[in-house]
Amino acid sequence: xxxxxxxxxxxxxxxxxxxxxxxxxxxxxxxxxxxxxxxxxxxxxxxxxxxxxxxxxxxxxxxxxxxxxxxxxxxxxxxxxxxxxxxxxxxxxxxxxxxxxxxxxxxxxxxxxxxxxxxxxxxxxxxxxxxxxxxxxxxxxxxxxxxxxxxxxxxxxxxxxxxxxxxxxxxxxxxxxxxxxxxxxxxxxxxxxxxxxxxxxxxxxxxxxxxxxxxxxxxxxxxxxxxxxxxxxxxxxxxxxxxxxxxxxxxxxxxxxxxxxxxxxxxxxxxxxxxxxxxxxxxxxxxxxxxxxxxxxxxxxxxxxxxxxxxxxxxxxxxxxxxxxxxxxxxxxxxxxxxxxxxxxxxxxxxxxxxxxxxxxxxxxxxxxxxxxxxxxxxxxxxxxxxxxxxxxxxxxxxxxxxxxxxxxxxxxxxxxxxxxxxx
Amino acid sequence: xxxxxxxxxxxxxxxxxxxxxxxxxxxxxxxxxxxxxxxxxxxxxxxxxxxxxxxxxxxxxxxxxxxxxxxxxxxxxxxxxxxxxxxxxxxxxxxxxxxxxxxxxxxxxxxxxxxxxxxxxxxxxxxxxxxxxxxxxxxxxxxxxxxxxxxxxxxxx
Numbered sequence: 001x002x003x004x005x006x007x008x009x010x011x012x013x014x015x016x017x018x019x020x021x022x023x024x025x026x027x028x029x030x031x032x033x034x035x036x037x038x039x040x041x042x043x044x045x046x047x048x049x050x051x052x053x054x055x056x057x058x059x060x061x062x063x064x065x066x067x068x069x070x071x072x073x074x075x076x077x078x079x080x081x082x083x084x085x086x087x088x089x090x091x092x093x094x095x096x097x098x099x100x101x102x103x104x105x106x107x108x109x110x111x112x113x114x115x116x117x118x119x120x121x122x123x124x125x126x127x128x129x130x131x132x133x134x135x136x137x138x139x140x141x142x143x144x145x146x147x148x149x150x151x152x153x154x155x156x157x158x159x160x161x162x163x164x165x166x167x168x169x170x171x172x173x174x175x176x177x178x179x180x181x182x183x184x185x186x187x188x189x190x191x192x193x194x195x196x197x198x199x200x201x202x203x204x205x206x207x208x209x210x211x212x213x214x215x216x217x218x219x220x221x222x223x224x225x226x227x228x229x230x231x232x233x234x235x236x237x238x239x240x241x242x243x244x245x246x247x248x249x250x251x252x253x254x255x256x257x258x259x260x261x262x263x264x265x266x267x268x269x270x271x272x273x274x275x276x277x278x279x280x281x282x283x284x285x286x287x288x289x290x291x292x293x294x295x296x297x298x299x300x301x302x303x304x305x306x307x308x309x310x311x312x313x314x315x316x317x318x319x320x321x322x323x324x325x326x327x328x329x330x331x332x333x334x335x336x337x338x339x340x341x342x343x344x345x346x347x348x349x350x351x352x353x354x355x356x357x358x359x360x361x362x363x364x365x366x367x368x369x370x371x372x373x374x375x376x377x378x379x380x381x382x383x384x385x386x387x388x389x390x391x392x393x394x395x396x397x398x399x400x401x402x403x404x405x406x407x408x409x410x411x412x413x414x415x416x417x418x419x420x421x422x423x424x
Numbered sequence: 425x426x427x428x429x430x431x432x433x434x435x436x437x438x439x440x441x442x443x444x445x446x447x448x449x450x451x452x453x454x455x456x457x458x459x460x461x462x463x464x465x466x467x468x469x470x471x472x473x474x475x476x477x478x479x480x481x482x483x484x485x486x487x488x489x490x491x492x493x494x495x496x497x498x499x500x501x502x503x504x505x506x507x508x509x510x511x512x513x514x515x516x517x518x519x520x521x522x523x524x525x526x527x528x529x530x531x532x533x534x535x536x537x538x539x540x541x542x543x544x545x546x547x548x549x550x551x552x553x554x555x556x557x558x559x560x561x562x563x564x565x566x567x568x569x570x571x572x573x574x575x576x577x578x579x580x581x
Contacts, residue, residue: 089511
């Protein structure tokens with residue numbers, strides 16, 4: 001396990017926040033100067049070379065996404081930062097916003113230039129009250145020094161940036177729901193196509209990128225796309241990853257590791273100090289609560305996008321939740337499913353009805369009132385939600401149910417036969 | 425109609441107006457600001473927001489009821505929102521909820537008779553590395569135990 005590059009982590013301190021530190025210690029706004037002297041095509045090309053894949057969860061190549069924006073548009077274009085960070089288990093973007101807000105601002109400026117947008121919004125989850133305040137302070141600093149506003153650095157480039165607070169809805173992490181919420185509507189996902197790059201915020205061509213994705217842009221421009229691509233150990237994913245680790249590990253927190261440089265086992269036992277109380281590992285949820293669960297014998301997989309896909313799960317937002325042997329997996333799945341039932345926006349029947357139905361079944365299973373046929377029923381409902389909804393929330397609810405039932409069937413059966421939780 | 429929302433509300437909105445191409449986009453910021461003044465969103469206040477933006481009052485209600493942070497009924501002076509999502513549950517959130525329910529003699533979603541405390545279960549707050557976490561009004565409190573919670577609450581009286 002070689003040393004990883006540390007682009008973000010050393011700056012996750014209270015002192016790093018201000019503009020003085022950013023200019024002095026982080027080569028602040030140098031990338032913006034460089035980028036404003038480049039053509040938009042050259043920036044997009046550098047992003048493509050970098051193998052940066054969206055850090056919000058879908059892992060879509062950022063350069064390719066930026067390339068979808070039409071060059072000419074009768075309507076204004078927009079760059080929107082998805083700072084909703086609502087996928088359970090994820091807490092890395094919070095550190096970027098509260099410690100290194102100028103990285104995000106500079107990344108958005110460069111992105112705005114690349115796609116031809118003069119307006120940016122940071123859609124931040126409503127609960128991050130303090131982070132929104134800190135972002136606004138950093139934005140004020142940037143306006144005062146001429147990094148935001150009109151005729152930036154004398155180049156004729158204009159860019160305005162506004163923090164827009166959400167108000168408590170998981171679904172607003174889905175990009176089209178986010179755009180509706182930004183427009184002052186209910187956060188309901190839209191039918192696609194049209195995709196946001198054609199018709200997004202206020203019907204203008206729009207790019208929506210995650211906080212970490214945009215915050216890495218200045219470093220990609222400063223050091224070059226190839227440099228960033230080489231940080232990744234596997235072919236298709238560049239850069240470092242900010243990984244949120246939570247649950248039953250000795251040292252939970254945000255870690256920065258070169259993409260693809262560790263297995264889940266190394267991450268848990270070498271990086272995070274092992275399982276709390278030296279207990280045995282029961283399960284790992286590798287990519288936020290939407291990711292299909294892994295059992296203890298599946299953790300020698302490399303922690304990156306493709307290897308996890310290959311074994312039927314996903315890296316998602318790089319949020320690893322670790323569960324030790326004495327926590328009941330039926331209870332855990334019930335909690336996860338309750339979340340999706342609560343957060344379903346209600347537009348699509350399979351998700352609205354199915355999630356609640358699965359929650360009810362899991363409730364009785366946990367209480368020991370489950371029936372033999374309930375497991376088949378759960379799998380059937382999950383199958384009837386998966387792929388049958390407008391957005392990915394349906395899949396996000398179905399994946400955990402099918403994977404938990406498949407991998408921990410004995411635990412579910414013990415609840416049915418014993419009439420109670422065997423651990424209780 | 426006499427105004428329920430303050431001069432400050434209208435000044436804040438005036439500042440935000442040029443930031444958006446439509447006035448409806450001000451709805452979420454307006455509801456946040458209105459709730460800051462009243463602690464919740466009384467019907468007449470939502471009507472005033474509708475009048476300011478120029479939309480039907482039903483449009484304001486449809487949006488306000490979609491988002492969990494908008495309080496559609498009054499809450500106590502101190503609003504405790506305990507995260508009980510996966511990471512917090514793995515780290516003892518259930519005990520925190522139980523402790524609070526016992527301490528205040530109310531269930532989640534209820535307010536103490538003296539209107540001082542409202543207790544709520546919250547979905548993931550994005551503070552999973554420092555679980556269990558809760559919000560007390562606008563502030564995060566992390567790495568909680570029943571003892572630390574008691575200390576925090578003792579300081580509020």
